[in-house]
Amino acid sequence: MPAAINRIVVADPAALAATAAAHLMARIAANPGRIAICLTGGSSPKQLYQLLATDACAKRIPWDRVHWFIGDERFVPPSDPLSNMAMARRIFLDRLAPKDHIHPIPTDAASPDESAQRYERELKTFYGANDLDPKRPLFDVVLMGVGPDGHTASLFPGYPALAETRRWVTGVPQAHVEPFVPRVTLTLPALASCREMLFEVAGKEKRAILDKLSKDESLPANRARSIGETVMLVDRAAVGE
Numbered sequence: 150m151p152a153a154i155n156r157i158v159v160a161d162p163a164a165l166a167a168t169a170a171a172h173l174m175a176r177i178a179a180n181p182g183r184i185a186i187c188l189t190g191g192s193s194p195k196q197l198y199q200l201l202a203t204d205a206c207a208k209r210i211p212w213d214r215v216h217w218f219i220g221d222e223r224f225v226p227p228s229d230p231l232s233n234m235a236m237a238r239r240i241f242l243d244r245l246a247p248k249d250h251i252h253p254i255p256t257d258a259a260s261p262d263e264s265a266q267r268y269e270r271e272l273k274t275f276y277g278a279n280d281l282d283p284k285r286p287l288f289d290v291v292l293m294g295v296g297p298d299g300h301t302a303s304l305f306p307g308y309p310a311l312a313e314t315r316r317w318v319t320g321v322p323q324a325h326v327e328p329f330v331p332r333v334t335l336t337l338p339a340l341a342s343c344r345e346m347l348f349e350v351a352g353k354e355k356r357a358i359l360d361k362l363s364k365d366e367s368l369p370a371n372r373a374r375s376i377g378e379t380v381m382l383v384d385r386a387a388v389g390e
């Protein structure tokens with residue numbers, strides 16, 4: 150059985166972004182100390198990022214206390230249009246977040262695995278320990294998407310990265326879905342170390358994979374669960390309403 154998930158159906162992608170922003174803001178408001186948010190790539194979070202860039206949201210974010218990470222990255226130069234962090238930077242981070250609070254996966258490494266090792270060191274330094282303590286989650290919020298094959302972050306069905314229990318970050322030499330570039334991804338234990346894991350799933354093209362997820366517990370998106378709360382926001386089109 151996959152761990153419990155709180156599924157919330159909302160009207161459309163705009164409502165999805167608004168609900169995701171509300172969850173993010175609530176987690177930020179609940180933490181008076183240093184806050185860590187793990188962003189995601191793909192197209193699903195774009196509207197949320199645009200919302201965070203608006204004055205109404207931006208004014209409520211204590212930028213000097215929030216650190217921004219990314220759950221997976223395409224192994225491309227940082228300015229490449231395919232880069233996940235580049236999208237978040239372009240839409241809101243570069244204008245609003247202190248530069249040293251933006252933590253991209255370093256893709257200027259010789260290989261995805263070297264990049265993964267460097268990011269793992271950065272995460273451990275930030276966390277202040279080499280082992281994850283369930284009482285002290287690494288992230289306040291981890292954002293996630295679901296791919297057409299049930300992958301999440303860059304954890305693809307059947308790939309060794311999915312079985313990783315020790316490493317926090319790992320290289321993925323090839324991807325079997327578009328874009329077909331190597332990836333670097335946080336592993337299940339690192340992603341799980343959060344107060345809230347928040348999936349965003351929108352559009353009728355997600356109907357088939359939501360159906361498969363309800364039948365196949367082994368799919369990566371069913372195995373990624375927070376040690377705290379896991380929420381899946383879906384819009385009506387995705388659930389076929």
Ligand SMILES: O=C(O)[C@H](O)[C@@H](O)[C@H](O)[C@H](O)COP(=O)(O)O
Pocket residue numbers: 189190191192193194221222223233293294295296297300301302303
């Ligand atoms: O680098 C990536 O592509 C992702 O992080 C990936 O896991 C994504 O979240 C899903 O594939 C959903 O992608 P969409 O949001 O584009 O549907």
